[in-house]
Amino acid sequence: MxxxxxxxxxxxxxxxxxxxxxxxxxxxxxxxxxxxxxxxxxxxxxxxxxxxxxxxxxxxxxxxLALSRQIFGLEGEAVQLLRESGQLRSGHLRVAAVGPSHVTRMLVSFHQQYPGIKVSVSTGNSQEVLERLADYRADVGVLAQLAHDERFVSWPYSEHGVAIICSAQHRFAQRRSITLAELEGERLILREPGSTTRTALERALQTAGVSPQVVMEIASREIIREAVLQNVGLAAVSEVEFVPGPGLRSVRIHGAHVRTYAHVVCLAERQESALVRAFVHCAHKTRPPAQGQ
Structure with missing residues (x-):
């Protein structure tokens, strides 16, 4: 061949x-x-x-194709190493992230320091981000759910509480917080399997022995938001991802540790890549202070 x-x-x-x-x-x-x-x-x-x-x-x-991505990905790194001598004046960084709220600050910092580097971003749940890293479709990932896997290395970035969103017509709309027990029997809209927000809430509900009524399972944040506005049910969202809007309310969960996290992740074999190291350095510089529940 x-x-x-x-x-x-x-x-x-x-x-x-x-x-x-x-x-x-x-x-x-x-x-x-x-x-x-x-x-x-x-x-x-x-x-x-x-x-x-x-x-x-x-x-x-x-x-x-899975193999050719590896081959030409490594070829690209070799060409970049020889051409730029590690100065990162040009190149292409591919970032996979669970959502824009987790990655925007890092991207801004990276672009300011390395304006000649082209950056492309893809989004998906945590499992999809890991799959993109594993088959070389992404160089670095920003995700919430971190399972032990020796193929990857990670660095902690941020921690956020999980809130419940509801329509202005819901009985929780005038509340600042609720307990998990108050979700018993409530209509609930869940993200798709693999979503860290869903996993965090389900674990907390199971521990508390609370059983809401799951009425929908939706992968799109935008569709979930619209369904909540129409008072179809409640939904869980990381506090950092909640965007206020007319007819929509965010209610904090009181008395339970329901959190999501963000980590910067890459393949262990690629952690010494100049592009990856540069992105991780920018991420460390933009780490937000820890948030309380």
Whole structure:
């Protein structure tokens, strides 16, 4: 297998079609098509399903893409090391985060110190952030749920309480705080499995022996917010993520330790990367003071 063949495959898989892949590689489309075909013929595999003008990786193509991301990610680091001599005047930092509230201050600090570095941010729950780090789609992550995994290293960043949000029509709307016991039988809207806010609340409810009525499970923060505004039910949110608005109220939980946390995380094998070290340094400089419940 030649590296040019793998590079053509990677370009098609990441761009979604042969034309865009050829343009990204600054070669002709027939060249890319030939190199991918040679790779398929050489190993007697099918790497793409051709759907109109789209090229969708097969199961084997997805597995090869996971490896090519590692290869070309490392190649990019080598080129950057040689070209910039560690001065970080250019490059591309890919950040995966559980939400904008956890990462914005870090990004501002990083951009101010390294304005020549392009930064792209993807969001998802904690499990999705770890998956992006593990398959080299992200360089550094900012997440809340931290499971013991020797593949990763982490640094603590912040700690926040979990609040309950409700509509202005709900009986809790005029309250500053409630107890967990008062959630017994209440209609509750939960985030998707993997959400740290959901996990923190469920653990606290289980410990307290409280059973609310789960009426919806929604992955989108925006849809949850709208459902709460319509008085469909209550929802839990990290206090740092709550955005006040007409018809919406935030009520603190009294007498229970319900918290979410933020950590900066990367693959252990990449912790000495200049880009990762620079981002971690900026994160340390912007750490907020600990918040009380």
């Amino acid at each position: 030649r590296l040019t063949q793998l590079r053509s495959f990677h370009a098609v898989a990441t761009n979604g079609n042969f034309t865009a892949a050829a343009k990204s590689l600054h070669v002709s489309q027939p060249t890319v098509t030939t190199q991918v075909a040679q790779l398929e013929t050489l190993y007697n595999v099918e790497l793409f399903h051709r759907v109109g003008r789209r090229a969708v990786p097969t199961e084997m193509g997805e597995r090869l």
